[in-house]
Amino acid sequence: MRNVKLTIEYDGTDFHGWQRQPNERTVQGVLEEAIAQVLGHRVRLIGASRTDRGVHALGQVANFKTTSKLPLETMLKAFNALLPEDVVIREIEEVPLDFHARYGAKSKVYEYRLLSWPIRSPLERRFSWHVADSLDIEAMRECCRMLIGMHDFSSFMLSGSDTKNPIREMRRAEILLRPPHHITFVFEATGFLRGMVRSIVGTLVDVGRGKLNPMQFKEIMEARDRSRASITAPPQGLFLVEVKF
Amino acid sequence: MRNVKLTIEYDGTDFHGWQRQPNERTVQGVLEEAIAQVLGHRVRLIGASRTDRGVHALGQVANFKTTSKLPLETMLKAFNALLPEDVVIREIEEVPLDFHARYGAKSKVYEYRLLSWPIRSPLERRFSWHVADSLDIEAMRECCRMLIGMHDFSSFMLSGSDTKNPIREMRRAEILLRPPHHITFVFEATGFLRGMVRSIVGTLVDVGRGKLNPMQFKEIMEARDRSRASITAPPQGLFLVEVKF
Structure with a gap:
């Protein structure tokens, strides 16, 4: 075998x-x-x-x-x-025969790509989320720093998750700017709940727009209640980049 | 008006x-x-x-x-x-009323994107040409330098061109490497004949593969005969980037 x-x-x-x-x-x-x-x-x-x-x-x-x-x-x-x-x-x-892609994964890296510009992009439409507003990068970065470490991420879990343990360790949560108008969120964690990256990004974008401030982001995170988070970012911006073993 | x-x-x-x-x-x-x-x-x-x-x-x-x-x-x-x-x-x-997008253009910039790697890329398939071989970048750059200046580009003109004058001035012909495996050709000229960029790229790739050497590229260019050039690179790698007035 x-x-x-x-x-x-x-x-x-x-x-x-x-x-x-x-x-x-x-x-x-x-x-x-x-x-x-x-x-x-x-x-x-x-x-x-x-x-x-x-x-x-x-x-x-x-x-x-x-x-x-x-x-x-x-x-x-x-x-x-x-x-x-x-x-x-x-x-x-x-x-080796005992290698298991799911249970053996030590961490996963996801990227979420976003176009922040008033005009949509035909060439990027399948690979990014178009957000017509300009976003406050520093405020979103402040929230990213709060995500680092061991946390109960229930507020960012979609229904349909089959996990009983909503605690994950976030190792990296960064925002990269790609000129002229692209923003890439990079997340690395020991595991991700269902819809977790897209829920986090949806809520971060509300911070970027000024609808929420970083303190409110912290409250949402600590509430452990999905109904408190913002909309889920659409799937076409999300990329599973790497699985580490 | x-x-x-x-x-x-x-x-x-x-x-x-x-x-x-x-x-x-x-x-x-x-x-x-x-x-x-x-x-x-x-x-x-x-x-x-x-x-x-x-x-x-x-x-x-x-x-x-x-x-x-x-x-x-x-x-x-x-x-x-x-x-x-x-x-x-x-x-x-x-x-102004006398502005004409076609006759008024002073130069145009095209990019041609290529993936040089044994494995094709699903995410890039609509926006690049997949070439499974590794390419000799220096040999292709040597040919790019020959393209600069005023030349009769008949060897790189597809049938169906409605122009009688095949002389164009190439101002920029460069190869940019985008890690890990992408190659972008950038061409700026006062005008382009029909299929010119794709014919040039197809011939450059044959130089990159070692099927032609730079001296043979020069002979093809000087032959003013389309039948001498290599295959035309496929359309999905080509982007009209900018028109200058």
Whole structure:
């Protein structure tokens, strides 16, 4: 038996999220189908992160077990030849049998990309959130600093989370400015609750707009109550960038 | 009578190029329709560059004449509200009556984006050319330097050009490396023949691959014969970045 680790890039636009669902086009579903076709047996693909519908990935990680003796390079070429143009396997690696993409992940890095400018952008529309207002970067950065450390993130969890423990450790919460009008939020945490990045970004943007001040952001965080947070930022700005093991 | 100048961004993927054609979705056609709806009269939109099918623009320029007294800001909002999501007017300006977007252009800047890496990229697929080989940047730069100045560019002109004079002045021909695996070609010239950037890039890539050497590139350029050049690079990597007046 071999355990194979994949690093995967996808354009989430036309996927119904990562997780396999009957009658929906999902990343897991499309990958499992291509892998089964090459290996001649069905596999169960374990993904590090179950990204939501419309969310992209530059470095999703997944693993599967196989008895196939096919060389890794041959597998990679065959998988990628069968995969549709909106998903690709970037790297393939054999790992110890106890490697588990979901339980073994030490931290994950997400980026959220936003265009802050009065005019929308046709070229960026699938890969960013268009916010017509100008935003107070310093106020949002002050809130980012509050996110660092161990916290109960219940206020930023969407319904449908299957976790009982809403405590996560945020290791990085930064705002990068990309001229002329782009803002990238970078978050690294030991784990993320469902919809957590998009809920945080939606609330940060309300701080940036001046609808909330950093003190109110802190109160929302401490309330552990999703109904206190702002709207959830739309999925097309979100990218799973890296999973660390 | 007023003369109105527009700066336009579009995602060329789903357009049949700039120029209006019966029964085809074109950028000019879509814009003229939105403008007519707002102003209540048909306009003739003059574009600086007739970009081909699948080519993008960050800064296409066009102008039209109108008797409308609508303030420019109102026009801009109304046009953009009616335009589909893959095209937007970024700037609007009133210009002297003799301003002509096509004849008045002093130079144009195009970028061609390429991904040089064995694995294709789902997220970049609509906005770059995927070349699986690694490329010799220095050899391509040597050829770029040969392009600078006044030259007969017949070797890099696609059929269907309506020009009788194939001489153009190339002012800038540069290669920018964007880590990790992206290469951007930047060209500025007083004008471009039909398919010129894509023909040059296709031939430069053959130099990068080692199929041609810089001396052979020079011979191709001097041959003034399109059949000597390499394949035309595909349209999705090409962006009209700026038109200077």
